[in-house]
Amino acid sequence: MSSPIVPQDDEARRRRQRRNNIALGIVLAALVAIFYMLTIVKMGPNVFTQRDL
């Protein structure tokens, strides 16, 4: 079966949106990393020290 004919404009638009989505994903991942690192720094050097309960 032949592949569906996609108008040139729509194809370019889809590619552009895909790039935008990837960029947005990177921004969100960066935000997660920032909040994670900030939390670790704010909790101080003892954050990884195991304490007896």
Next chain:
Amino acid sequence: MAFVDDSKGYIATAGGARVEDYVALLKPRVMSLVVFTAIIGLLLAPGGINPVVAIIAILCIAIGAGGSGALNMWYDADIDAIMSRTANRPIPAGRVTRGEALAVGIICSGFSVAILGLATNWVAAALLAFTIFFYAVVYTMWLKRSTPQNIVIGGAAGAFPPMIGWAAVTGDITLPSIVLFLIIFLWTPPHFWALALYKQGDYGAAGIPMLPNVAGESATKFQILLYSIILVGTTFLPSALHQAGWLYTVIAAMTGTSFVYLAARLYRSHDNLTMKKVARALFTYSLSYLAVIFFALLVDHVALLAGWIK
């Protein structure tokens, strides 16, 4: 394909923007100057800061500046379309809708202030919020279109970043950080008036009351010379306040002399061609001048700390 026709008549394709267009909304070139001066303010401040927190603080200042840039482009799309320097910006070129620019501006501004407050302190965050408000509302929405003194007062927005960097470390506003503010504040008028002198046709067509269009070329050239002299005088304040040593003082004297010399040459230029040539030279020189002054402050500071100079 869907088209969005917004209130000011710019037609942009919905979802048609590329990543680069959104980046352009953040005015990366202005952002680079903001980042540079903020880093210097942060490094000159007494006391210490966790390097991770420092990087996050600089990132927040950069994104905050970008947010205010996007808000500026959202509001100024009508005049940007008229001026050759700005006609290819994402909104007038039809690549981004005004609504998208507004959303980018608000999101970047809000997030940068909140994260800066959480990462460092709320004095720095309040200063960043005030800077964004000053640039987007006081300068863009009010002063820019109403007074030829627009960039004198509006220049304060560009002068705050080293103070924010400083406050991120110390949590306060002190005289040395105000001196850093003053240097950029006084540098802004001669820098932008030099640009306005050789681009005055553009500003006139857009109806922006820049000094050359309102007060004339002679008055502008005089004001440039006056501000240049005051600016160069101000660059010696760090030395007078024992913030900087002889190395900085020598560099400030040498580069300042060239700045005033160019401003004086501009003041004495009479024919249109020479005036535009010298104005362009002063505009270009002023960019590297500010970078050299701030870099010299840092080098001098490091050299003093390391005991290389006394």
